[in-house]
Ligand SMILES: Nc1ncnc2c1ncn2[C@@H]1O[C@H](COP(=O)(O)OP(=O)(O)O)[C@@H](O)[C@H]1O
C-alpha cells in the first residue's frame with residue numbers, strides 16, 4: 029500500500045539547508061496498523077505531508093496505493109483519508125454537518141451513499157449531539173471525531189493521521205482509539221499514525237516505527253521495541269533508550285533495520 | 295514617546311508588506327498622474343494648479359495612503375472589541391485614546407519612511423515634481439502632515455469604537471472608506487469638484503487629511519488658515535473620540551459588554 | 552471542474568444567506584464603492600469635454616466594458632488573492648489533500664456573492680454608455696467577445712498574483728498592483744497614458760486587449776498610437792495566451808509550495 033524508498037526532503041531556511049527527512053525507507057502492507065514515534069522535529073509531519081502529496085520529496089521515491097503522491101495528488105485523494113491533530117480540515121464558521129456536506133461535494137460522493145456512511149460514522153463516533161454546532165464551538169475531542177469522520181466519508185482504503193490524540197482527555201482518547209481499532213479490524217483500512225502517546229502505540233499498533241533526525245531508528249513489533257533494552261523493560265524505557273542513544277552518536281551512514289527480529293544500531 | 299517608538303518598531307517587522315504597499319502606491323500614482331496630466335493638458339490652470347502641480351498632488355496623495363491609512367483600518371481596536379479584550383484596555387489608568395494615538399503615530403512614522411518616500415521619488419524621476427518653496431514651507435508641510443495623521447486617527451478611532459454599538463462593523467468600515475477616498479482628495483483634487491459639492495468637500499474633515507497638506511506643500515493656500523482648519527477638525531474628532539470612549543467605558547465596564 | 556465550482560459556490564452562498572443583512576450591506580457597499588470611479592469620471596467631465604481625445608459617452612463605454620470584465624472576474628475568482636492567508640494559516644495543506652484543483656477551492660472558499668453589486672454597477676454604466684454612443688450592429692458583436700476576453704484576462708491576472716504569493720507569502724499586496732492596477736488602467740482611454748506604458752500593456756501584459764483595442768473597433772476610432780489594425784481582433788488570442796501563462800505559473804507555484812514548519 030505504501031512504499032518508501034530512500035526518501036529525503038530538505039528545506040532552505042535563511043541560507044542553511046535543513047534535512048527534515050533523509051534516506052527513509054519502509055513499506056506498509058494493506059491492512060496494517062502502523063504507529064510512528066519520534067521526538068519533536070524528527071520529520072514525522074514532513075513524511076506524512078510527502079505521503080499525502082502536500083510536499084514533493086527532494087530525493088528518493090515513494091508510492092502510495094501505486095501512485096506518486098505529489099504528481100497524482102487528485103487521484104490519490106480518493107484513496108486516502110488524512111487527519112491533522114494540530115489543525116482541522118473542517119471549516120471553522122460552519123456547522124459540522126455543513127462541513128460534511130462540503131466534503132461530500134469535494135469528493136463527489138453520491139448523496140445516498142453519503143447518508144449511509146454519515147449515519148454509520150455518526151453512531152460509531154457519537155457525533156449526533158453536535159452536528160449542528162459550528163466547528164469553532166466544538167471541544168477538542170468533538171472536533172477530532174468530526175475530523176476523523178470527514179476523512180472517512182469517501183471510504184478510503186488508507187487512513188493517515190498526524191498526532192490524532194494530541195491534547196485529548198482520557199475519555200476522548202479512548203473513544204478515538206476504539207474507533208480506529210475497529211476500523212482497522214472490521215473494515216480492513218490500512219492505518220498509519222504518528223503520536224507522542226505511547227498508549228496509542230501499545231493499544232493499537234502491531235508495528236511501530238521510530239523516526240529520529242529524519243531517519244528510521246527502529247522498525248518492528250511493539251514486543252521487539254521492548255526488547256531493545258535488556259530485562260522486563262517498559263515501552264517508555266525502550267523509547268527513551270533509543271532517543272538518547274541516537275543523540276549520543278548521531279548516525280551518519282544509511283542504515284536499514286530488519287523488521288523482525290528487532291535490530292538496533294546505535 | 296516610548297509608545298510611538300514601540301509602534302514604529304512593531305510595524306517595522308512587516309517590512310515586506312510595506313515594500314509591497316509602496317510598490318502598489320507607486321503603480322497607482324503613475325496611472326493617476328497620466329489621467330491628471332491629460333485633464334490639465336485639456337484645461338491648463340484648472341483649479342489654480344499647473345500640470346506639474348497636479349502631478350505632484352497625485353504622488354503626494356499616494357504618499358499619504360500608508361501613514362494616514364486612507365483606506366481605513368490600521369488600528370487593532372475593532373478586533374479587541376470583538377474579542378472583548380477591550381475591557382482590559384478601558385480599565386487601564388492611561389487613556390485608551392491617547393494610547394492608540396501614540397501607537398498610531400509610530401505606525402505612521404514608519405510607513406512614512408517605508409511607503410511614502412518611494413512613490414514620491416519615482417514620481418520625481420518619471421514626471422518631475424515640484425518641491426516646496428523654502429524651509430518655511432517644508433516646516434509648515436511637516437506640521438500639516440502630522441495634523442493630517444491626527445485627523446485621520448481621530449476619524450478612524452471613532453469608526454473603530456463604533457464597533458461597540460453596531461452589529462455589522464464591516465459595513466461601517468466600507469462606508470468610512472468610501473467617504474475618505476472620495477472626500478479627502480485621494481481620487482481627484484478637491485479644487486476641481488464643481489459648485490456646492492466642491493465647497494462641501496473642502497470643508498469636511500477628510501479634506502484635512504489629503505487636500506490641505508498637499509496645498510500647504512504646493513503653497514496654494516495660506517498656511518495659517520490651513521493649519522487652523524486642520525487643528526479645528528483634529529480637536530473636534532479627538533473630542534468626540536473622548537466622549538465616545540467614556541460612553542464605551544460605561545457600556546463595556548459597567549454593563550459588562 | 553465547472554460543476555464542482557458551481558456546487559461549491561452554491562454551498563457557500565447558502566451559508567452566507569444566513570446573514571442577509573450583512574449580505575445586503577456589502578452588496579450596496581460594493582455598488583457604491585465602484586460607483587465612486589464613475590463619480591471621478593463625472594467630476595473630470597464637469598471640467599472638460601474630452602479626455603485623451605474621447606468624449607464622456609466613449610469613456611463610459613470603455614469604463615463599462617472593462618468594469619464589467621473586472622467585476623465578473625472579481626466575483627468569480629478574486630478570492631484567489633487570499634492564497635497567502637491560506638498558506639500562512641496552513642489551510643492550503645488541507646486543499647492539497649482534496650480531489651479538486653486548489654485553484655477552484657481557493658476561489659470558492661467563503662464565497663460571498665456580494666461582489667454582484669459591482670457587476671450590476673458596471674452593467675448599468677455600460678447600458679447608459681451604449682445609449683450615448685451609436686454602435687452599429689455590425690460592430691456590436693465585439694462587445695460580448697471583449698467582455699468575455701477581458702474576464703479571462705483579469706482572472707488570469709488574479710491567478711498570476713496568486714502564483715506569485717507562493718514566493719512572496721509576506722507581501723500579497725504586490726498582486727494588487729496588477730489586478731486593481733489593471734482595473735484602474737482600463738477605466739480610461741489608453742491615449743491618456745505614455746507610449747511606452749501602452750506598448751507594455753499591449754505586448755507584455757495584455758491589458759490593452761481588455762477594452763482598448765476591441766473598443767477602438769466598436770467605436771470606429773483610429774488608434775492614436777498607430778498600432779496595427781488587426782490587433783483589434785486579437786482579444787481572445789491574448790486572453791488565451793495570458794491564461795496559459797497563468798496556468799503554468801500556478802502549477803509551478805503549487806509544486807514549489809513548502810507548507811509551514813510546525
Ligand atoms: N515548511 C518548512 N519550512 C522549513 N522547515 C521545515 C518546514 N517543515 C518542517 N521543517 C523542519 O523540518 C524538521 C522536521 O519537522 P516535522 O516534520 O514537522 O517534525 P515532527 O512532525 O516530527 O515534529 C524540523 O526541523 C522543522 O523545523
Ligand SMILES: [Mg+2]
Nearest residue numbers: 072073074813
Ligand atoms: Mg509534527
